[in-house]
Amino acid sequence: MPKPVLLKCVLCGREYEPEADRYLCDACGIDGTLDVIYDIGEAKKKVDRDILSRNKDFTMWRYRDILPVADEKHIPPLAAGWTPLYKNQKLAETYGVKELFIKDDGRNPTASFKDRASAVGVAKALDFGQAIVACASTGNAASSLSGFAAVTGLKSFIFVPENAPAAKVTQLLIYGANVVLVRGDYADAFRLASAAIERFGWYNRNCAINPYLVEGKKTCAMEIAEQMGWMVPDRVFISVGDGCCISGLYKGFCDMMDLGLTDRMPKITGVQAKGASPIYEAIIKGDPRVTFGRAETIADSISVGAPRNWAKALRAVRATGGAAVAVTDDEILSAITELARASGVFGEPAGAAAFAGFRRMAKDGLLGADERVAVIVTGNGLKDIDGARHAAGTPLRCSADIVEFESLMKNTSL
Numbered sequence: 001m002p003k004p005v006l007l008k009c010v011l012c013g014r015e016y017e018p019e020a021d022r023y024l025c026d027a028c029g030i031d032g033t034l035d036v037i038y039d040i041g042e043a044k045k046k047v048d049r050d051i052l053s054r055n056k057d058f059t060m061w062r063y064r065d066i067l068p069v070a071d072e073k074h075i076p077p078l079a080a081g082w083t084p085l086y087k088n089q090k091l092a093e094t095y096g097v098k099e100l101f102i103k104d105d106g107r108n109p110t111a112s113f114k115d116r117a118s119a120v121g122v123a124k125a126l127d128f129g130q131a132i133v134a135c136a137s138t139g140n141a142a143s144s145l146s147g148f149a150a151v152t153g154l155k156s157f158i159f160v161p162e163n164a165p166a167a168k169v170t171q172l173l174i175y176g177a178n179v180v181l182v183r184g185d186y187a188d189a190f191r192l193a194s195a196a197i198e199r200f201g202w203y204n205r206n207c208a209i210n211p212y213l214v215e216g217k218k219t220c221a222m223e224i225a226e227q228m229g230w231m232v233p234d235r236v237f238i239s240v241g242d243g244c245c246i247s248g249l250y251k252g253f254c255d256m257m258d259l260g261l262t263d264r265m266p267k268i269t270g271v272q273a274k275g276a277s278p279i280y281e282a283i284i285k286g287d288p289r290v291t292f293g294r295a296e297t298i299a300d301s302i303s304v305g306a307p308r309n310w311a312k313a314l315r316a317v318r319a320t321g322g323a324a325v326a327v328t329d330d331e332i333l334s335a336i337t338e339l340a341r342a343s344g345v346f347g348e349p350a351g352a353a354a355f356a357g358f359r360r361m362a363k364d365g366l367l368g369a370d371e372r373v374a375v376i377v378t379g380n381g382l383k384d385i386d387g388a389r390h391a392a393g394t395p396l397r398c399s400a401d402i403v404e405f406e407s408l409m410k411n412t413s414l
């Protein structure tokens with residue numbers, strides 16, 4: 001497996017040795033997140049279309065020769081990645097694009113996109129000989145890390161806002177994580193986690209800090225290209241909170257170009273909730289930096305007012321000629337039902353938000369009739385049913401009595 005050659009600051013370009021405690025650029029501080037750079041010439045010998053076509057590892061680790069793990073033994077035995085990509089011609093026609101693909105990342109082992117990052121996170125913790133991993137999270141990064149810590153025998157400390165959805169907190173506890181519910185919001189959880197990690201010397205799984213985690217997330221882009229027969233879609237929609245998933249997509253599409261697997265980039269399009277949209281604001285205004293603001297949306301996974309990976313997120317959109325879209329909570333709720341009914345994919349609010357963004361741009365006439373579009377559903381709907389319940393409607397109620405049922409049927413529109 002490849003050793004990353006160096007880590008390079010996204011803002012100033014300074015380069016660093018890939019050492020265990022190297023998370024950020026000294027000159028740029030917390031904003032200076034790092035890109036993982038490989039010896040592409042070496043990687044090319046092991047990663048090409050032919051070799052991949054014979055590869056029987058249907059997990060994200062089929063791309064291990066362009067992932068930053070030193071020791072194969074540290075790859076966790078929990079199958080992340082290679083989630084289904086569904087072509088949906090009905091929705092493509094409804095919204096006037098040539099083709100629409102839905103990537104169901106809720107099909108990962110702990111039911112979100114975050115598993116791609118956690119898989120690499122725990123492998124790196126083992127590479128570096130660490131015994132305890134920690135993170136702050138709106139919920140999914142936490143449940144994901146606790147699952148991967150469980151199968152690798154690492155201890156985990158997880159900091160989540162006290163109002164994190166019950167399903168996600170239960171998931172953490174089930175996996176045996178040490179869970180800290182932090183009074184306040186995600187920004188508060190992030191602050192305490194950072195201080196605790198520093199104080200106790202734990203391995204940091206915060207995706208916007210640890211450069212290796214975005215590497216895990218890039219495998220989603222590689223899968224989309226490979227599943228489409230190495231055709232890169234014209235545009236990809238993904239929801240944005242901290243900005244790590246969208247940065248992972250960008251890195252994946254870049255690495256594939258460098259490796260000669262593909263020959264173009266998609267327009268990467270970030271979707272935010274109107275109530276938590278600092279990345280969207282910066283893109284619309286053309287600002288060089290993101291101004292932190294409030295975070296209020298039912299989509300808890302993207303309820304982020306202070307996105308930590310803003311620099312990489314802005315780059316992903318700008319360097320690909322992509323766009324940013326903001327959608328209301330109502331649009332997200334109706335996207336959950338429409339997506340589920342048209343494709344069978346039940347996304348959590350932040351997952352269906354990407355589809356809501358696609359719909360918004362289509363309705364606004366901003367997508368071309370010849371575009372081939374991929375929408376990434378980042379989390380499974382059962383993760384957070386409170387929002388979905390509002391959108392779902394109500395069931396019929398009846399005694400176990402066929403006569404009562406018959407009269408009920410007469411009064412329904414079925």
Ligand SMILES: *Cc1c(COP(=O)(O)O)cnc(C)c1O
Pocket residue numbers: 112113114140141207239240241242243244245246301302348350351378379380
């Ligand atoms: C974390 C998460 C996101 C947003 O990812 P960021 O890297 O924070 O931008 C979107 N959807 C789901 C389901 C998530 O868990």
Ligand SMILES: [Zn+2]
Pocket residue numbers: 009010011012013014025026027028029032
């Ligand atoms: Zn820097």
